[in-house]
Amino acid sequence: MDAAKTTAPSDGDLQAAATSLRESHPSLGIVKLLAQLKIDHPDWQVSEKRFRKFVPAASGGGGNDAPGTVTGAGAGSPSQVTAGPSQNSEGEKILIAQTGFDPSIDVAALAPKIKAKMFSGGKGKGLVAKEKLLGGEMIWQEEPWVVTPDPGLYPYLTSRQMCSQCFNLFERPAPPMSVPCNYCPEAHFCNRLCYAKARGHHDLLCPGQNKEAASLLSFIRQKGTRSLDAVARIIALWRGEREWGDKDRAKAIEDRVWKGIARVSQKDKETERREWEFIGQPRLEEWRMTHLLLVKVLNPAKYDDNHKPFVKLLTGKRKARPIPLTEEEEERWFSFESFLQLLGLVGLNQEDSGGLYALHAHLNHSCEPNVQVRNLPKDWKSPTASELPANLPPPMNASNRGTNKLTMLARKTIHPGDELVISYVNQNLSMDERRNALREGYGFWCACTRCVREKKEQDKAKKVAESHGVEGQGREVENTTEAENRKEKV
Numbered sequence: 001m002d003a004a005k006t007t008a009p010s011d012g013d014l015q016a017a018a019t020s021l022r023e024s025h026p027s028l029g030i031v032k033l034l035a036q037l038k039i040d041h042p043d044w045q046v047s048e049k050r051f052r053k054f055v056p057a058a059s060g061g062g063g064n065d066a067p068g069t070v071t072g073a074g075a076g077s078p079s080q081v082t083a084g085p086s087q088n089s090e091g092e093k094i095l096i097a098q099t100g101f102d103p104s105i106d107v108a109a110l111a112p113k114i115k116a117k118m119f120s121g122g123k124g125k126g127l128v129a130k131e132k133l134l135g136g137e138m139i140w141q142e143e144p145w146v147v148t149p150d151p152g153l154y155p156y157l158t159s160r161q162m163c164s165q166c167f168n169l170f171e172r173p174a175p176p177m178s179v180p181c182n183y184c185p186e187a188h189f190c191n192r193l194c195y196a197k198a199r200g201h202h203d204l205l206c207p208g209q210n211k212e213a214a215s216l217l218s219f220i221r222q223k224g225t226r227s228l229d230a231v232a233r234i235i236a237l238w239r240g241e242r243e244w245g246d247k248d249r250a251k252a253i254e255d256r257v258w259k260g261i262a263r264v265s266q267k268d269k270e271t272e273r274r275e276w277e278f279i280g281q282p283r284l285e286e287w288r289m290t291h292l293l294l295v296k297v298l299n300p301a302k303y304d305d306n307h308k309p310f311v312k313l314l315t316g317k318r319k320a321r322p323i324p325l326t327e328e329e330e331e332r333w334f335s336f337e338s339f340l341q342l343l344g345l346v347g348l349n350q351e352d353s354g355g356l357y358a359l360h361a362h363l364n365h366s367c368e369p370n371v372q373v374r375n376l377p378k379d380w381k382s383p384t385a386s387e388l389p390a391n392l393p394p395p396m397n398a399s400n401r402g403t404n405k406l407t408m409l410a411r412k413t414i415h416p417g418d419e420l421v422i423s424y425v426n427q428n429l430s431m432d433e434r435r436n437a438l439r440e441g442y443g444f445w446c447a448c449t450r451c452v453r454e455k456k457e458q459d460k461a462k463k464v465a466e467s468h469g470v471e472g473q474g475r476e477v478e479n480t481t482e483a484e485n486r487k488e489k490v
Helices: 011-024 030-040 048-054 151-158 192-197 213-223 226-244 247-260 266-271 276-298 307-318 327-334 336-349 431-442 449-489
Strands: 114-119 124-129 138-142 371-375 406-410
Touching: 011 030, 011 048, 030 048, 030 114, 213 226, 213 276, 226 247, 226 276, 226 307, 226 327, 226 336, 266 276, 266 336, 276 336, 327 336, 431 449
Parallel strands: none
Antiparallel strands: 114 124, 138 406, 371 406
């Protein structure tokens, strides 16, 4: 809704709404409650400072959230875990992440039949249906806000056989109407529109403009470290807007990264792994080395060889001396701890086929998903209303390769109020394999309906096996006793 149409509610109305929210969500923190208030009352304009005055204290200590974060522990996705180590209802240790709503996403415009929701009970945010969705129906399509190629695509990208922005595969290298980078021989684009977007080839990471970027990109490709690639692109995107672009866009990127997307320190994530005792020290050394390499490219120190060329690059585009980073900006974007936080953010949210997607990152996990995510060819057309329900289109392959635009499709009928969920892991894995993969990759032990059902079946089978084992042992003892008695008689 347009800000011009919002109004400040009266103290009485705000008090009633705040009290009702607290009663409905006794464990939620202030920021999460405020996010829900804005969903329930989109025509209200309420600051966090004013809202705090009317919210009763949380029963579970949830009112102590840091500004811009929400906390909550659950059994679903990164959006469903909170800050620090904790346990679920089964006593299993879970990882904790920070998350919140991304204010820059216009959900109604992007996906009219769904809405974002903050769940009660500490579960976190997610997406729910506002209207009925039929099987095969396209729910929304989305392009990445940070583009990161799979390492398997590097040969195509570096030989001008693929667009560096949308990953469209050319019929032949550098076809007519395609556009090369003006500064380096590597990047190539479908057309000038893709070049203008250039999320996959930022000026600050172009070797032709920032010579140290060549070393960073070479390291990324040699190691196949896609997470580092994404971190570099996030920081470059923010710094580019800060130095040359729109301050509002820079602020929107900052809010998305540090307030609107689930994140957790990569160190905290990996220390939970069983083998950390053996790999911990080498991993820390590797992270420190890659952090220094990243800083050398995007924020070189005054004594660094790349400092003067970097300042010249910044100055040349803005036609003025760059404004030095504040201490807060240095700490937030270039400290080692922030680097680990960004690595963790990428690990939780990066989609394999294209990078980071703003609304897609709201989708929680279930081992029985009702939403399918596809990369589809440019000529794919969604079924019309009269053609629904419809079968899902086939997955992408070499003959019908799509772009990095994601298409979210209903796998089956989804009713109003149902949560939209996808699977983060291979659904053909066993329950234990799925849960272990989710714990190591995303920090939570899955407790979806399928896992609960299969756990009950597993426990039942185990009890049956144990009871048969006891009976078998009893029969063995009886047989042994009978044999001994026969020997005594002989």
